[in-house]
Amino acid sequence: MYIAPLLPVSHHSTNALSYLPNYTFGNILAMRSRSLCMPTNSSFRIYHLEVNVFPQDLYLIVTTGIATPRVPTFPGVELSEGYEDLSMDQEEFEGQSVLILGRGNSAFETADHIIANTNVIHMMARSRVRLAWATHYVGDLRAVNNGLLDTYQLKSLDGILEGDVREMMLLKSPDGKIVLDIDNTLKFKAPAHMTNDSNQDVEYIIPDNFPLRESYDRVIRCLGFQFDFSIFENDTAPEASYSGKYPNIKPDYGAEGIPGMYFAGTNSHSLDFRKSAGGFIHGFRYTARALHHILEYRNHQVPWPSVKQPITGLLDHIIKRMNEASGIYQMFVVLGDVIILHGNGLDYEYLEEFPLKMVHRLPEMTGRSGSQYIIISMEYGKHFSGPGEDIFRSERATGDPQEAHVSNFLHPVLYYYKTLPTEDQMMNLPIDEILPTPDALHHIVEDFLTDWTAPIR
Known part of the structure; x- marks a missing residue:
């Protein structure tokens, strides 16, 4: 299998040729930089510039990351500045009033960086604050960044409020500061109807109880990043998911509707967005390895790595994996271990970190x-995580094995199947179910130390 580097997917080879020097480093990438992507019918092929053929064993694995800033469209957006271009010099913010658009880690990181110098910081987004320790999603607000919550709730110095940035308007006042209007709150004297020209000379009245009635020196966009779809031509571009943030991919990391195109790294996070850690290095290092195993078998008939042992060693093997496996712990409910029992009942085969949504296609x-x-998955309690959930309530945990099925913290769950689930069962799973109903289900009770090595009594 030959994996080409990512080049612009285009009908015109001259477009891609202009990029080739950027992908050549001495002689190391000389061979690889002679390939480019060309569409064929509804798919694409890697076109080799030397031999002028479309080899059948080539794949495109896109690992470009999520690096394009998300910039909404609203009147006056040009008066705002992006988090990605922000100066690190804190003195530039001395005595300024700042409005931050966004509610994630980048917004709070920005606030923490400038809070000692600013006059006031207001933060606005359409959704509520999602705290990572409540949602158990590492992409939500981490405690290390949430200092603004204290200055808002305990000191009334700064503020957080909800509003859709797509329904706002930024205007420049005569003194050069920025005024915000949202949901047509401002009462304009003339002209009667605003245009998209944020610099026009208008008179307006701000209601006394409008929370954003004070003007700002700066408006900073901290609205996250998204995948750059512009590297593709229209007929080879993958579908988008999550409002254009990620490419839409299948559980085997392949592009939906484009055979031969795969995604790795944070690009593959659409499969577990707001569920697991696939958008971050401690998670996608395991999903990238899973993709390697998938393509290695598909192209070279190298089976998924496994360990085959006498059945007498199965319990010790399971206990060891529950306590030491980082892949199924970091990528909980996404990757799981699969134990294959053979007909003679004398041995078992153990596969590590297989994509759970592909178990119906295991062979x-x-x-x-x-x-x-037997499939081992690490799971939180069904109704334990979520924004606003009281995850510190006094009866949040159990230590009784008889109540293991109501465990809330991350714990091992074993699914036993006499036959593998069908594709129809997998495609029609309820949204809160990890796998179809098994022939037997066993929860191992949560443990305060996440240590499942206690002796059997």
Whole structure:
């Protein structure tokens, strides 16, 4: 299998050729930089510039990251500045009033960086604050960044409020400061109807109880980043998901509707957005390895790595993995271990960190099969995580094995299947279910130390 570097996908080879020097480093990438992507029918191929063919064993694996700033469209957006271009010099913010658009870690990081110098900081977004320790999603607000919550709730110095930035307007006042209007709150004297020209000379009245009635020196956009779809031509561009933030991909990390195109790294986070850690290095290092195993078997018939042992060693093997496996811990409910039981009942085969949404295709994806299956998944309690949930309530945990099924903290769950789930079962899973109903289900009770090594009594 030959993996080409990412180049612009275009009908015209001259467009891609202009990029080739950027992908050549001495002679190391000389061979690889002779390839570019060309569409064929509804798919694409890697076009080799030397031999002028479309080799069948080439794939495009896109690992460009999520690096394009999200810039909304609203009147006066040009009066705002992006978080990605912000100066690190705190003195530039001395005595200024700042409005931050956004509610994630980048917004709070920005606030923390300038809070000692500013006059006041207001933060606005359409959704409520999502605290990572409540949602158990590492992309939500981390405690290390949330200093503004104290200055808002305990000191009334700064403020956080809800509003849709797409329904706002920024205007420049005569003194050069920035005034915000949202939901047509301002009462304009003339002209009667505003245009998109934020610099026009208008008179307006700000209601006394309008929370954003004070003008600002700066408006900073901290609205996150998204995948750059402009690297593709229209007929080879993957579908978008999550309002254009990520490419839409299948559980095997392939682009939906474009055979041969795959995504790795944070680009593949659409599969577990707001669920697990696939958008971050401690998570996608495991999903990238899973993609490697998938393509290795598909192209070279190298089966998914496994360990085959006598059945007498299974319990010790499971306990060791529950306590030491980082992949199924970081990528909980996304990657899981699969135990294959063979018909003779004398041995088992153990596969690590397989994509759970692909278990119905286990034999064709791994080259491994058997007569019965046990799948190990790490899971939180169903109704434990979420914005606004009281995850510190006094009865938040149990230590009784008889109540293991109501465990809230991350704990191992074992699914036993006499036969693998079908594709229809997988495609019609309820949104809050990880896998189809098994023939037997076993929760291992949560443990305060996440240490499941206590002796059996």
